[in-house]
Structure formats: C-alpha cells, structure tokens
Amino acid sequence: MQLTTLLLGALASVASAQKTWSVAVAMNGSLTFSPNRLVAQPGEFVQFQFHAGNHTVTQSTFDQPCQPINQHNSSIAGFHSGFLPAAASAAQGMIPTYTIQVNNTQPLWLYCAQGKHCENGMVMVINEPAANKSRTLESFKALAAGASTVVPGGAAGAGGTTGTGTTDGTNPSGTGAPASASSPGAAGVVGVPGGMALAAAGMAAVLFL
Numbered sequence: 001m002q003l004t005t006l007l008l009g010a011l012a013s014v015a016s017a018q019k020t021w022s023v024a025v026a027m028n029g030s031l032t033f034s035p036n037r038l039v040a041q042p043g044e045f046v047q048f049q050f051h052a053g054n055h056t057v058t059q060s061t062f063d064q065p066c067q068p069i070n071q072h073n074s075s076i077a078g079f080h081s082g083f084l085p086a087a088a089s090a091a092q093g094m095i096p097t098y099t100i101q102v103n104n105t106q107p108l109w110l111y112c113a114q115g116k117h118c119e120n121g122m123v124m125v126i127n128e129p130a131a132n133k134s135r136t137l138e139s140f141k142a143l144a145a146g147a148s149t150v151v152p153g154g155a156a157g158a159g160g161t162t163g164t165g166t167t168d169g170t171n172p173s174g175t176g177a178p179a180s181a182s183s184p185g186a187a188g189v190v191g192v193p194g195g196m197a198l199a200a201a202g203m204a205a206v207l208f209l
C-alpha cells in the first residue's frame, strides 16, 4: 500500500515534469539531425541521441554557421557536446546522449563540428524565428555550405548534460519526462525511449535504494 502510494506519487511528479524532445543524431549513419527543426518552450529539454559515427552538437549564430557562438558574441558561452563517438558505448548496448534545456524563445542555431559535416548540411534550428522570413533553416543551411567549420576550444559537454541511453532503434516521440542525464559511466542511465515507464522505474529505484 505504502509502496503503491509512493509509486503513484513518483508517476504524478513525472507527469507534471517538463517535456523532453528527442533528436536523433546520425540515424542510420546519415549526416543529419532528425528532426532538424524543432519548436520548444522555455523550460523544456532537448536530448540528442548519437546513433552512429562521431559527431557533435554545437551552438552557432545564424550569420556565422559552423562556428561556435562564443567566437562572435563573447557574452554567450554557447553549448557544445564535444565529440561523442557512438562506438565507445556500443559494447554496452548504449548510445551517447547530450541534453540541453531551452531557457527562452530565442532561436538556437546548431551544427556538427566534425570534419565538413556542417558544410554538408548537418545543421539544425530550435525555435526558428517567425519574425524574419530570411532566417530559415534552409537559408542557414545555404550559408553553412559556404562556411568553414571551427571546433570550439571550450570544454566538451559545456552548457548541457552528457549521458548514455539504451539503443532500441526508435526515435521517440518527444513526449515523456525530462532526462535525468548523468555523466558517462555514472550509475544513472537515460532511457532512450524517454517514456514515462522508464522514468518512473528510475524514480522508484531512487526511492527504494
């Protein structure tokens, strides 16, 4: 009875938590973020799930694609996942994840800092601006095609949370609980499905440890 009450409490708090959107990185080995256009409310999370290869998710400005935002506006630190090779955790049946929180409605322009992936269109926008029809994902991608990739010098993982998740080959819907992401190798594990059941199981595990 007490256990049931605790479980229900855990479920209720999960249900009221902020949404986490899932973005597949390099699904099937492609040089893509999928989806590459996302609208997220302030407070919501976006979890990048690195399915293959060795990629990054790094923040740039619209005007200077493929370059860290900090290089063009020193008042913004920007985020950078660092290079997250999928093979490193594949033996454990896991994939690397990187989770950021969206704090406002300002557009976030993102790229992969590996090789010429950005020039080849491995870019994305969160909260594409509605006010300026010139600033679309398509025009960003076109600018990126003529850019030169710069790898941020700052710490890998800055501005977000690095973790690992289980691979199940699906790209979750984006519904579910916030990822309680942890540093690689730590006990906490992010379930890729982002589902309530997994999150609740995690919370129950914490409750009964």
Ligand SMILES: *[C@@H]1O[C@H](CO)[C@@H](O)[C@H](O)[C@H]1NC(C)=O
Pocket: 027, 028, 030, 034
């Ligand atoms: C990945 O490949 C599977 C199977 O071929 C396909 O159903 C799926 O749409 C692909 N996903 C992407 C993002 O390319």
Ligand SMILES: *[C@@H]1O[C@H](CO)[C@@H](O)[C@H](O)[C@H]1NC(C)=O
Pocket: 054, 083, 085, 114, 115
């Ligand atoms: C991932 O890419 C980075 C940058 O090119 C490189 O320094 C690193 O060695 C690569 N990691 C693996 C495991 O291939």
Ligand SMILES: *[C@@H]1O[C@H](CO)[C@@H](O)[C@H](O)[C@H]1NC(C)=O
Pocket: 072, 073, 074, 075, 076
């Ligand atoms: C740099 O970022 C700050 C904070 O978002 C903004 O107020 C400022 O206008 C930006 N400066 C430039 C040159 O874009």
Ligand SMILES: *[C@@H]1O[C@H](CO)[C@@H](O)[C@H](O)[C@H]1NC(C)=O
Pocket: 132, 133, 134, 135
């Ligand atoms: C809209 O975006 C274009 C392309 O970056 C820029 O040249 C223009 O100044 C912007 N217009 C406004 C009103 O911000």
Ligand SMILES: *[C@@H]1O[C@H](CO)[C@@H](O)[C@H](O)[C@H]1NC(C)=O
Pocket: 078, 079, 100, 101, 102, 103, 108, 158, 159, 160
């Ligand atoms: C949101 O704020 C947190 C805490 O200050 C910060 O770590 C994170 O990088 C911010 N997210 C973005 C997208 O800038």
Ligand SMILES: [Cu+2]
Pocket: 031, 054, 055, 056, 112, 113, 114, 117, 122
């Ligand atoms: Cu890449």
